Amino acid sequence: MTAQYQVQDGVAVITLDNPPVNGLGHSTRLGIVEGLTRALDDAAVKAVVITGAGKAFSGGADIREFNTPKATQEPTLHSVIRALEASTKPIVAAIHSVAMGGGLELALGCNYRVAAKGAQIALPEVKLGLLPGAGGTQRLPRLIGLEHALNMIVSGTAIPSEKFAGSKLFDEIVDGDVLPAAVKFAQSVAAAPGPYPKVRDLKVRHENAEGFLAFARNTVAAVAKNFPAPLKCVDAVAASLKPFEAGLKDERDGFMYLVGTPESRALRHAFFGERAASKIPDVPEGTPVRKIERVAVIGAGTMGGGITMNFLNAGIPVTMLEMKQEALERGVATIRRNYENSAKKGKLTQEKVEQRMGLLTTTMSYDDIKNADLVIEAVFEEMGVKETVFKKLDEVMKDGAILASNTSTLDVNKIASFTRRPQDVVGMHFFSPANVMKLLEVVRGEKTGKDVLATVMQIGKKIKKTAVVSGVCDGFIGNRMIEQYSRQAGYLLDEGALPEQVDKAIEKFGFAMGPFRMGDLAGNDIGWAIRKRRAVDKPDIQYSKTADKLCEMGRFGQKTGAGWYDYKAGDRKPYPNKQVNDMIVEHSKELGITRRKISDEEIVERLVFALVNEGAKILEEGIASKASDIDMVYLTGYGFPLFRGGPMLYADQVGLYNVAQSMKRYAKGYHGEAWVVAPLLQKLADEGKGFNG
Template sequence: MTAEYKVNGAVAVITLNNPPVNGLGHATRSAIVDGMKKALNDDAVKAVVITGAGKAFSGGADIKEFNSPKAMAEPTLHTVINVIENSTKPVVAAIHSVAMGGGLELALGCHYRVAAPGAQIALPEVKLGILPGAGGTQRLPRVLGLEMGLNMIVSGNPVPSEKLAKTALFNEMAEGDLMEAALAFANKVADVRPLPKVRDIKIDYPNYEGFLQFSRNTVKAMSGPFPAPLKCVEAVAAAVTMKFDDGIKFERELFVDLVQTTESKALRHAFFGERAASKVPDVPDDTPTRAIKSAAVIGAGTMGGGIAMNFANAGIPVKILEMKQEALEKGLGVIRKNYENTMKKGKLTPEKFEQRVGLITGTLSYEEIAQADIVIEAVFEDIGVKEQVFKKLDEVMKQGAILASNTSTLDVNKIAAFTKRPQDVIGLHFFSPANVMKLLEIVRGEKTGKDVLATALQLSKKIKKTGVVSGVCDGFIGNRMIEQYSRQAGFLLEEGCTPEQVDKAIEKFGFAMGPFRMGDLAGNDIGWYIRKRRYIEKPEVTYSKTADLLCEMGRFGQKTGAGWYDYKPGDRKAYPSQVVNDMIVKHSADLGIERRKISDQEIVERLVFALVNEGAYILEEGIAMRASDIDMVYLTGYGFPLFRGGPMFYADTVGLQNVVMSMEKYAKGRHGDAWKPAPLLAKLAAEGKTFN
């Protein structure tokens, strides 16, 4: 059932019932219209109340119907709102929990609105690269006023109902039971005429031209490559300057234009990709999970401390284990300082500060972490060190505890084999800084239990991470791909680029940080250590020696005050280094390479298409379940530009045939062997298909 119809005395009640958030899918829209017809045809009914069952009034459009014919099938949301607005009997929206997007637009079409405190009110469409398309930009400013209405539409952020209590959005705030209040209100207004319509309210704002121009300038400066925020301003401007019906028509035109933009498609792709990432075909939603009420972390370094903060932020007590008191105290001190900085910025109350710091304790004894529900190892990236830790954990941890490794490249199956309980072992690869970065790569070993995987996915949501499942391979999804990107960056240096030119080109494309600034931030010695292992394990894979030469100079990045760039004390700004540029030019000469001028387009294509090709291999091997999972890894963990939707989505928008043609061109240059298209990429390109 999608909407229930009942009569309570002289009031008909239409209850939306389309879990989980009463999305306004086609069946629900039809049921609302049917309910309205019944109410209008029943002489005993004097008024109508519309509300939502369960945990929402309505969360808006039904996302399951996005991009399908049902989304636009009659009755559309516009039609539903017209039926309600033109009703000859008063219609009251009884709002609780959530009224967002189309749900709020539906409520704005009602004659009256009664709300419960704590309901989240929003028009979040801008976050999907579109704008409210069922009258939201025309009606919300009429009830909230121009300034508040515009701010809510342009930001898309939810506002608690009590903060809007004194506006014309709500006629009454329910003190006790919402339905009792809504029924009483409906009976009170049953015979009041004329029926008030939001569309009839005139927006009165002195010097609105000045305010709108100021808004355009501000939004343009802040919205970057995304067109939707500025279009939102134009739509709201129409609410002031046009007749209502013309404003509705103008809103619709802008909506249709935005839906077609690559930026909106990229944002919608990310929206669906995040939800799809938590779905594992052989691990259904009802798979039993293990309770995580306490946690332990091995290692109090930067990574261990950051991981511990995630648990404390979620209210889960966590113990950090270190081998030496000095290292433990230093790690706990850094955590405290991080929280103090957050508190100074006003993002944390003193009470929350004390609570979170209090949830993190330290120990030097394995015995003291034995009862934790989950333990995450965050020690040095060396298989020998991991072996010692996991053998000890196997010995001391209680039965049923989850044993997780924060390894970024090592074989999780091998790590699991160090224990007698491989079903309890999983990879949980956090990204630095672990308390900030959104990505959590969840590495499923051959013997990882389904309940352990389901628990890890559930936990990722609890600690506010985007969990993406990866199979076991060297580097998993993210680092395996970034290696090919880094290889190309190195080859570009040998052929004619400087680190600054490469970084500037990819940052202009939209990356948060180029490969060389990223290396300096993470520490160039980490990549050096991995390459030394690669030289032994994969001697056939070639790398530029520039990064090794840099490390031999002791230039490990920001932590040593010198890397690909020079750094000044207390200043994180990267300054081009003459010493490094001279080293690169000399290295080219030693190799007998004549340096050439390289375009920004070539830099971007070689870096991004190297990611795409490796991503295609990862998909084909089943390491990633779907192309959107790869995109989520890159959007949430590697600074790939959101408006481009991730590497695989970007390749789809460029056209896979064009990607392959570019690769064939680069295959004629140096290191041409790196440009052999993955079989899946070649096949999809030949068939004119896409990854997503």
Template sequence: MSADYTVQGSVAVVTLNNPPVNGLGLATRSASVDAIRRAEADPGIEAIVLTGAGKAFSGGADIREFNSPKALTEPTLHTLIRVVEDCSKPVVAAVHSVCMGGGLELALGCHYRVALPGAQIALPEVKLGLLPGAGGTQRLPRVVGLEMALDMVVTGTPVLSEKLAGTALFDEVFAAGTDLLAASIAFAGKVAAQRPLPKVRARAVGHPDRDAFLATARAAVKARSGAFPAPLECVETVAASATLPFEEGLAFERARFLHLMQTPESKALRHAFMAERAASKLPDVPADTPVRRIERAAVVGAGTMGGGIAMNFANAGIPVTVLETSQEALDKGLATIRKNYENSVRKGKLVQDKAEQRIGLITGTLSYEDIAGADIVIEAVFEDMGVKESVFRQLDAVMKQGAILASNTSTLDLDRIAAFTGRPQDVIGLHFFSPANVMRLLEIVRGKETGKDVLATAMALSKKIKKLGVVSGVCDGFIGNRMLEQYLRQAFFLLEEGALPEQVDAAMEGFGFAMGPFRMSDLAGNDVGWYIRKRRAVESPHIAYSKTADLLCEQGRFGQKTGAGWYDYQPGERKAQPSAWVRDMVERHSAELGLVRRPIANSEIVERLVYALVNEGAKILEEGIALRASDIDMVYLSGYGFPLHRGGPMFYAETVGLPKVLEAIRGYAAGRHGEAWLPAPLLERLAQEGKGFAG
């Protein structure tokens, strides 16, 4: 976590050395300032090369110092850049691999910049709800032009160094395979006597039609930035580079950066950023835990879920065999997989050769013997314990020793499933979300006997197939669906009391959900929830449910797949149309219950549904089903459409204030179906102690 100092002839080499991406933490900043000043004071040094060790020049700020006093302790990044820029000897940034955020801002403070091709150049702060805060919005337009700089800052998208070779950002982009250090030292020798030293701040920002361009940019960014304020702030700070003197532009940038730091949207994005990284850390599974090799996979079931799961393996280059019980079901499943790939080609998301290559990795079979050699097999059959038992007993009989036996169950007891085998240590839950080839979340369910190496393998596999793996303990519904059940209970109760599906959906979508509960249920299939409620009636008869959803399902209105659910659907279309039949059914059911329907405010709808998630999440956290509150947030952000700008249900509850959340829950507990609102003991304790879930 420092900067190394070496000398080659008359050139000092300062190497940022803070693995894994040379984050510009306090120790690294301090060592870098000392190194630059040391080289400047040495009469034998004529020039300085600044580079990064390992696989990055610098990825920017050290995420380990986010929200800590170290981030603002001197020398700050501003101070380091000023020391570099004001150095009396030329400083050459030797860029490779990754040069992002504060790393790029540091390079822009150097007098010269050289690079290898393939380096990713970016200012990605907007993805954290921020803008570059160390001169990036003022210096980048001066070297790549107003339009390119604005695009890079507003989107945060990396650009390869060779594509910037024709700009003033780089003085030279070397040929591939060049020894970067040797070439940079040679370049430094050439410019050692150059005076005055060039400074990016001295360059002007020109544009032939600046005002019209900026007006168009403002309108376009406003139209697509949604709930997030950062993109528009990025436009204004980049615009300042063309309208204000450099120092005034820097001051404006700093003011807008500090403003964004305090916005709830940025806090939510930074929380999600850190939460995603925390999700992969398991306290009792060391990072060096051996993992099993996954070179061949199998999936039992060629339905929508099984086919999607198979595509994940093929997309990662892993051959996969899909097992079905009939040739008709197998042919239909394989045809759907091919159609999905062809759709991707038609939409320009995949080239034909790649699609054929992936399709070629997927084979079908009707025999368990044909999957016996797979390293992992995932069961994706009907959500019924009897069906699961039959599958796992057969898998136990045929699969090779050391194979991982995984279940895609969304609610059932994984420990019971594991008990159907003689190798419970090899059994794990891998709960994919539909469509499995699209949705990013993967709930990794850890049974009481699941081996640590199996868990570590599952976490590594989730990354390989580009999923976000979040570990859950065993309970009915795990993290996501257990919470969702309480969310849906409240949605159905609201229908009895006076709301209609379209109002509830509009309220939740207004809050920021990608889809309201009734549109979501129609998409997933209302029969799925119906089956679970039937099981609940047997296993937990004391839990009260609205009968409204059952009345819907009794009419065969299962959603989009039947052309009717909570909404009506025209043939071949997915647009939800409010249903007169559903309205009449809901109103009639309220009357049968003896309830006088009342106007329900959207604010009550949002509060009841979101706080139902929070309360159940607190119970899950206290029971140890989830390792941390941020894991719950990642489940809901990546799998259930919870609004990203609100940071997840547990983070959102903290922004509201846990005492206020608890007060509302107690209020609902005093009303109808109060048993559904039993406050979580953890929530009560934290609210009383003035603490948050993160602690």
């Protein structure tokens, strides 16, 4: 049983005990009801207190039971709350640390609530594309008012308990241990005759509810855009003005509607995918990890500086190494400027700025980094340069140090071969800007030690990254897939589209930016260098020549003020360029292609399905261990729309049969060789299955 029962001085204490956050799984719900029954049957018990063991009152639903029969097995949370409300003895919730989602709804079903200062209070269901489904939208407005409740439910934001002082949410807010205070409070209320107050009996009052709700709907509609849950939350909170049972029915109807939406499925997929990414099939939980107390970063450029900031932010000292003093000074100045800008915006105190800068040391000597526990190279993306660095690291670094490469495409096994300790070598591919982007691709070499992998995944969490494991291949997960996406973007130009149309179509689909704006931001010369390397390594891979022609014009992107688009000083807005568009049209003529009108639907399908098909190959080859890992890479590193859940989930929602059929249709057109359906995709389509179980 995951709810413990004991009696203290005439008060039954039911303690939720389901680590890590006392999730309200079936066993816990059953334990609450059974504990309540014992308390009601015991004449010596005058009142009941419900609290949580460990570090939470309750974090809500037990995510381990999501999508299983136990999630809806009786007693449901609704049934538990009905039992609480039917009690003839007063029930007090003793809230500490965290009361979120169903945990808060459980507390709202009690007669009284005593909270510890600093306890985090939230109804965050909107972040999963849902709304509170156990009376939260009906009870909370009765306690803290319509406006405050609506803002809290629509945002899903956690609020410290003391912010509710003066409202009816908490009867007492106490310093220190909340349980003794709650027991004493329960004894005092039990001394008075019942009946005891129920939140459901309160009325929701507002001077101009209709006007406020109209304003709220307009505001939320403008902000929520592609997510239906926030507006449904407004509707549910509005229903609290009705008689309680009628409002409860509206809440339930809204909840059931949202559960079935693709947007909620996408958000839930991302929620679970982020947690699943840390689970590596052959690296068991509890694998010993190495201590990381000091980090070294090779390179003080954009990537090196950004990587360094991640560790400084986490309180880990960093030594940054460069070959020239001016490069070091420039790198340190950039880091300080970034922190100073954060301080100006109120995101950091000046004290924190100095604290973080105080953790940074610089050097031009490898001898000064020999005692680092982890060293990450962020030097030029060329194998010869990497070889020089790793041979030197192998020579100077202490035994047991982890040697990591920030390479975005190169062979980590080859890099490891430059050392006598390949078991200590791993890829840590940060995304630019490294101090902002959430994604960290952890590249596992053939000989990378399991303890090294476990350590890097743990450190990824410490520096607040979503770490996803990739096997070794050209481009790993993200860049290998984006290459196929970019190839299709180029072919679309050859056939009849222009950069602005392609970008607008995929941005309307939900991408943060289209392929041509992305190229301008990253630097078109980087793609040019990769294509030149491909021409030697993989001469059979064909590309549109428009990107090369663009680079031959010296248009490398935002850094030169000219790429696929023109850019003005201090303005990142892309302005179409006639010369570029004329070059694209002229190139079609050179190829003997009669340009045609291409629909936005075709643009989106070709770009997204190119990602999906390559993702299927990556899964089949074992480069990624699960489809959700691929989706996490694209949601956190490549601007794929969150409300669509990533390329692999999106393909599941479209239906893999339909994806394969579209690809076979495109295979009859221009560069049809790019549309050979991946065997895994075809197999799953034939079986009526998806990438995600």
